[in-house]
Amino acid sequence: MELITYGTRSQHSSRFTLEPGQELVLGRSPEADISITWDDRISRNHALLKVQPKQLSVSRLSSTENQIFLAGIALDDFLLEPGSTFVIGSTTFQLLDSASSFSSPRESPLEEVTFKPNELMKVRYRDADQRIDVLAHLPELILDARNDSDLFHRLVTMLLSGVKHADAVAVVRLNDEDRVEVPFWERRRQTQGGFHPSGRLVLEAVKKSKRSVLHVWAAKEEKEDQEDYTAVAEFDWAFCTPIEEGINGRWGLYVAGELNQPYQVSVPQGAGGIDLQADVKFTELVASIVKSVRRLNQLERQQAGLRQFFAPPILAAIGDNLNTEILEPRECDVTVLFCDLRGFSQHAESSSEDLIGLLGRVSQALGIMTSHILDFGGVTGDFQGDAALGFWGWPFSSELAPLDACRAALAIRNAFEQIKLQPDHPLSDFRMGIGIAHGRAVAGKIGTSDQVKVTVFGPVVNLASRLEGLTKHLRVPVLMDEATAQIVRTKLHREEGRVRKLARILPYGMEKPVVVSELLPPESIAETLTDQEVTCYEMAVEHFIQGQWEEAFRLLHAIPPSDRAQDFLALQITRTNRIAPLDWDGTIRFDSK
Known part of the structure; x- marks a missing residue:
């Protein structure tokens, strides 16, 4: 069971799960088991609640001044049934049984009407101004709701205002076992007792027809002659309008009331009585707005989450309907960038008394890396402590992938160099290393049946990571493999970046040597090598590989x-x-990472 609380303001709502056997203190004190801090009419310790299997025992403590009201009557001790409410001060408490199930009436309705699409378009409201005023506040009502419980409370209250002939309104849910659950309901007059929706009607509307369905049992004078009229069919009429299907079940809005005269399907314009068609039309409009606004909120949340991983062009391709088929893993040519912070272990030791502060600095550094990855159209694939992984070439293949990866690397390098010039900057003592590799890999949603992430998998990822580690040994900020270097030499404009061949090496744990090169900023950048010096260095590398070490x-x-x-x-x-070994083959071998 659950106890829902509602105050005079939208933020004054809470939800407490109750387990049989619990004894809980309700009060204004923050230490109370059920703490209601906003209502000064509630004492610090106001009532003792004892949770029973299907009831809640409520006892007012002797030290309190204000009464507890059940159905408008002040009581010191009482048993609360699921669906019922009590009030203290300006706060309402409602007991819910989230696993409630209600059977249908024994007798069939006198009439069942299933409303087809657009059938209600021509129905005119006789109280249009009032209904429009209610609808005008609906989007704000939905957006301001803190959670589903708060939303249900607001919806039910709003529908009671908009359907003036309704005596009860509920949000209903049909679970996977076709049992009807009632997360929230409300009657216009609380003194009328509990509320039991027709399971038959909910099943017909929410599962079978997936349209608004109206059941009419009898008018009041007809009902008085029926001795076996059931408690479930306590209302003369009820209709249910589906809202949406989701992972937690199928939802609907349930509206019920009484008739003061024999039922008419459609009340002529200007005639007396209850026009149920107009009420169904109004409720369908409410359900449509709720579905649209909730869908918009969901899209915004999903887009905000995806925005952390994908550049805008990829988000545009996925589309507003979030076609995730494009994210399925497949083999493709990718360029992988692996960026790591230097000296993290040393920082962790020196900041052992302020790990939260260290985490903030690392997060800021990772933010610099990922922002530039996204700026140049890459995908952020993973975080490994103080390192970030980005890749290009998926979900769309592109000849520009290696160039964009290099542009991102140069931007990251420049950002950290600018920070280094600011002694007071929180990241001024951080350094970074970047490895870039190009090749075949599997990219997409990768993981288990329980958890997946968008990332890239294959030897090229391992190579990029190894190259990043080698930046410490070769003493340069950015290293590339030969595949990337060849593309950059021919296609990247020299005003954006340059390549310097460094050596042929065999990284630890790998079988094939790799020719590695440094990605350099353009010659126009201060304190960088000139083109002539780069050429001279590469000549030295060629002599070194050939064994001409003196030269x-x-x-x-x-x-x-x-x-x-x-x-x-x-x-x-x-x-x-300065003499090459007799067995020299031009390759420098590393015996550790």
Whole structure:
């Protein structure tokens, strides 16, 4: 069971789950089991609640001043049935049995009307101004609802205002076992007792016809002559209008009332009586607006979530109807970018007393990485602690994928270099390394039956990660494999970026050597190598690979001392007195990651 609370303001609503055997204190104190802090008419400890299997025992504590009202009567002790309410001060408490099920009346309705699409279009309202005024507040009502319970409460109250002949309104749900559940209901006069919707009517409207269905049992004078008239059919008429189907069941709006005269399907314009067709039309309009606004909210939430992973062009392709078939995994050519923070372990140790602060700084750094990945049309595939993974070439293949990955890498590099110039910046002591690789992979929704994420899988991902790790050894910020480097050399404009071949290496755990290159900013950027110096360095690399280490060492001396990459190559040369080993094959082998 559940206890729902409602105050005078929309934010004054709460939902408490009740389990049989519990004893709970209700009061205004924050320490109370059921805390109602907004109502000063409720004492700090006002009542003791004892949860029974199908009832709730309510006892007012002797220290309280204000009464507890059940159906308008002040009581100190009473048993509350599911569906009933009690009031303290300006707060209403309603007990709900979320697993309630109601059987249909024993007798068939005198008349059943199933309303076909557009059948009610010509029906005119005799109180149009009042109904329009109610509808005008409906979108705001839905958007302001904090949760489903709050929404149900608002909807039921609004329908009672808009359907003036209705005596009871409920939000109903048909679960997977075709049992009728009533998350919320309300009667115009609470003193009239409980409320039991017709399961037969709900089943017909929500599951079978999926249209508004009206049942009429009898008018009041006819009903008085029927000795076996059932309690379930306590109303003369009721109709149910489907709202929508969702993962939690099939929903509908249930409206019921009484007739003061024999029933007419359609009341002529200007005649007395109840025009049920107009009431059904109004309720269908409410259901349509509810469905549309909830669908819009759902789309906005989904789009906001997807926006963290996909660039705008991909979101546009997925469309407003979220055609996720495009996200199914498939093999394709991708360019993978792996970006990692430098010195994270050291920061974690030094910030052990402020891990939340460290998390905030890391999140800010990851935000820089992902924003540039998205800016250049990439997909954010994963986070691994202090590292971010981005990839291009999926869900749409593109010859520009390697170029866009490199543009993103250069933008990330530039962002961190600018931050380094600001000593007071929270990220000024962070450094980053980036590895980029191009090749075949499987990309899309990857995971288990319980959890999936959009990411990329294959050797190219491992290679990008290894290249990122090698940036520490080769002492450069961005490393590329040969496949990416060849594309960049021929297609990336030199005013955007350049390539510098660094070495042929065999990363730890891999079987095939890889020619690695550095992605450099354009020559126009301050404190970067000139084109002539890049050419000189690459000549040194070729001599190094061919075993001509003396010449390679000489060429390295023409490179500015500020360039750290030459330190790595010079170290390899000087280890053997500038003489290549007899078994030299041009490959530098790493015995660790």
